[in-house]
Amino acid sequence: MEFKDYYKTLGVSKSATEKDIKQAYRKLARENHPDVNSGDKGAEKKFQEINEAYEVLSDAENRKKYDQLGSQWRQGGARRGPTGGGANVEFDFSDLFGGGGAAGGDAGGGFSSFFERFFGGGGRRQAGPQPQAQPPSQQVEVEVSLAECYSGTTRHLEITSPQPCPQCRGAGVAGNGICPVCRGAGRQNGTRKLEVRIPVGVTQGSKVKAQDVVILVNVKADPDYEIKGRDLIRKVSVDLYGAVLGTEIKFKTPLGKEVSLKVPAESQNGRSFRLSAQGLPAAAGKQAGDLYVKLEVTLPTKLTDREKELFQELARLRA
Ligand SMILES: [Zn+2]
Known part of the structure; x- marks a missing residue:
């Protein structure tokens, strides 16, 4: 994987202020916007890179991670153990970013694999409207009594799952830049209430579908x-x-x-x-x-x- 020099992409120095970064981004985004360069593949790619760089550098936390990552990267991905005397400890970058890394290549998302690995955290989207992807189904376990297997029952569940961002409706962009609400992810974790009807005749391991949620039935042990x-x-x-x-x-x-x-x-x-x-x-x-x-x-x-x-x-x- 290639290290992405986001400062270079935006043409700013490492010590650039938040304002400098924003200004540089705006200028470059205007120049390379697909609307004014229709059909120009080079400009389209550049626009993509600018958005990616801005997404990371415009966020104080991401920028800090990025700077830290940069210095680790130059050390060849390895560092000395804390005692200083021992073997080289392989540096696991995923520790840095709370496991937010996605796997390998550019998964068609427009952003680089470098970005996806360290800043992607899952559902980031390419700038520009995208067709709504079907969210993956979620599995929730529900415990029922033996009597409820005979009679059927109803459960009210609270489901936490990524929802389309209410601001950008999942596009990840708002106006001329990254959506400020979801920071380009297009999705945000949301909680919703779900009423689930467990039908008569379920048993251990039965699966009941309610919207996009799969309910796995676990029958409570019965004394008799x-x-x-x-x-x-x-x-x-x-x-x-x-x-x-x-x-x-x-x-x-x-x-x-x-x-x-x-x-x-x-x-x-x-x-x-x-x-x-x-x-x-x-x-x-x-x-x-x-x-x-x-x-x-x-x-x-x-x-x-x-x-x-x-x-x-x-x-x-x-x-
Ligand atoms: Zn959004």
Whole structure:
């Protein structure tokens, strides 16, 4: 990448004041403006360079970074470690500019790769009106309860994302120069409210689209239900006598409805019962899941002498 001498581009000295820079820019911009040099590719390129130089030098913070960068650049991109005695430490320029650097070449933006790397920060635009680019979609995670997967729900989100600059409407230029509001970026971070309807039948990892935002659904862990795709697994305790002799168990569905289930006699520990289509509801091309009820047999403890006798008798009968 080539180092850009912005002072030279504007024909001013390193010690030029803000006013000097502005004057030089205005004069050069007038001379090289595309409106007065129509079809002159050289003037167009020069106009571009002038705008780029001015964008950096007209901003006190950018100018300071640029001056610092210039001195580092001449040292070949390397400097001594702080102790002075050690190895050369490679200088990472991105540290200087808060990670604002874009990748490599001139990405058709008109400004140089040097500018894009150190001052671009993303969405800078070429001077002159540009077609509105589609902003990239943003992903936001939303946590929902299991019951909400059945019922659907609504969330009100605050989304922060780059918005077209209200001053220049995304062009990056206003009047004869760089837009003062967005400093040529054409975009500014803005917050907007977004109402998101989460439909019936979402599950872990479902994606819901709301405008340009993708909502990634994360289902809150439920104390009673394990979620596997659209199937639900619920463990229900049953005592030894119920498992052996048969019983009826009651439990609540994720929506709070009470369900009773007949447990046949001689049901083993871990036996599972499938309640067809009682899992997560059907949604776009996916069938409703099933609800599995899994028995957990609990054994009696703190047996009395009499109970021990009876168990011993049962054991003898089976021997
Ligand atoms: Zn603007």
